[in-house]
Amino acid sequence: MNVLIVDDSRLARTELRHLLQAFPEVTVVGEARHADEARTQIRALRPDLLLLDVQMPG
Amino acid sequence: MYGLFGGILASIFGKFSVTIIPIEVIVAGTLVLMSHLLRLYVRRHGWARLLPPALLPRLFVAHLVVAVVGIAIIAGLMVLWLLAVSPPEAGHKFPAVQYVGYGLNIFFVMWLWSTIYFGMHYLDNYKQVEIDKWKLTAAVRDAEMRTLKAQINPHFLFNGLNNIRALVLENPVRARAMMTHLSDLLRYSLQLNSREQVPLARELEIVAHYLTLESLQLEERLHFTLDVAPATLDVLLPPMTLQLLVENAIKHGIAPRPGGGGIHISAQLERPGQVLITVRNPGRYLPNPAAPGHTGVGLPNAHERLQLLFGPTASLVIADDARQADTVTAELRLPVVAAVPALTAASA
Numbered sequence: 220m221n222v223l224i225v226d227d228s229r230l231a232r233t234e235l236r237h238l239l240q241a242f243p244e245v246t247v248v249g250e251a252r253h254a255d256e257a258r259t260q261i262r263a264l265r266p267d268l269l270l271l272d273v274q275m276p277g
Numbered sequence: 278m279y280g281l282f283g284g285i286l287a288s289i290f291g292k293f294s295v296t297i298i299p300i301e302v303i304v305a306g307t308l309v310l311m312s313h314l315l316r317l318y319v320r321r322h323g324w325a326r327l328l329p330p331a332l333l334p335r336l337f338v339a340h341l342v343v344a345v346v347g348i349a350i351i352a353g354l355m356v357l358w359l360l361a362v363s364p365p366e367a368g369h370k371f372p373a374v375q376y377v378g379y380g381l382n383i384f385f386v387m388w389l390w391s392t393i394y395f396g397m398h399y400l401d402n403y404k405q406v407e408i409d410k411w412k413l414t415a416a417v418r419d420a421e422m423r424t425l426k427a428q429i430n431p432h433f434l435f436n437g438l439n440n441i442r443a444l445v446l447e448n449p450v451r452a453r454a455m456m457t458h459l460s461d462l463l464r465y466s467l468q469l470n471s472r473e474q475v476p477l478a479r480e481l482e483i484v485a486h487y488l489t490l491e492s493l494q495l496e497e498r499l500h501f502t503l504d505v506a507p508a509t510l511d512v513l514l515p516p517m518t519l520q521l522l523v524e525n526a527i528k529h530g531i532a533p534r535p536g537g538g539g540i541h542i543s544a545q546l547e548r549p550g551q552v553l554i555t556v557r558n559p560g561r562y563l564p565n566p567a568a569p570g571h572t573g574v575g576l577p578n579a580h581e582r583l584q585l586l587f588g589p590t591a592s593l594v595i596a597d598d599a600r601q602a603d604t605v606t607a608e609l610r611l612p613v614v615a616a617v618p619a620l621t622a623a624s625a
Contacts (some may be wrong), residue, residue, distance in 0.1 A: 225331040227495075227498075227532075228436070228440060228494045228495070228496075230439070230443040230444055230447075230493065231436075231439055231440065231441045231443065231494075231496070233396075233446075233447065234439055234440075234442055237443065237446065239388045251537045252535070255535070257357035274432075274532070276437055276498075276533050276534055277530060
């Protein structure tokens, strides 16, 4: 399963990536820092799952 | 009510004879008139606020005056009435002792009247003082509760802990330092209640902890400058007030911007006796935005605490900066000499 992490905090993204390592079936295909980046990444990477922060800039 | 005493008096005297009734009407009418005049005088001169040692001599003199004037009126009216009603008994005379008796009567009735009048006023005042005391206590409790609620933003705490968890792997030394910042910040916010005041120097330490923790979350998107005049470091303020302004600056000014921005904190002596603390951040001021996570209790609470502690000598104004476009400025004005009159008294 391809996952895209969307969070403005770098450490939060790092932590999520770390936590997801425990699941072999999950592949983190990319990271986005805000909604605009996420839109581009979604079009480019076609992830199966989005991990979205609640409050983000933009 | 005042007429009642005259009426009672009249009924006591009424048993003497039927012909004396008009006389007693005169007496009662005079008493009603005099007690009303006395009430007007008492009200105009605020006697209801006097304490018994100051009030009693005044009442004594006032009652004497009322009694003398009262007999003069009664005697005058009675002579007129006797002349009009019973000219054949022109020789009829009231003995002088009877007038003294009327005078004494008036004097005592006035004392009775005053006792009831002032007694009611004292009772009223006493109840009002009690009510005010409880209201103030309740207001302080309420402010404390809301302060506690507003102080530790759970979202901030949650972000901080999660960031530190990631940092533990990446940079354990920095992670430990961040834990220290977080624990100092928590201790500060838990130890203090809404009544206390802290020197600006202490509040700035906390703001530094706060900014360091926020820069963990925002990284290069947040930068800040501090410009604090040494003379302002001792000024007292309610704890977490400047922290709240900085928190709002980040929440509304920096965090929503993909590129972030800078916060500028300055504290200067605006004029002798008054310190001006400003917090500037990029953005536009939107009072009460329907933004997610906006609780709307922080600023009203800060206003209330400033008002309770300093009255009109302190102020907090947040607005778009007039000199700088796309900038919001929070201006906090504080008196250098801090006084806590009402609240220390009500702390029990």
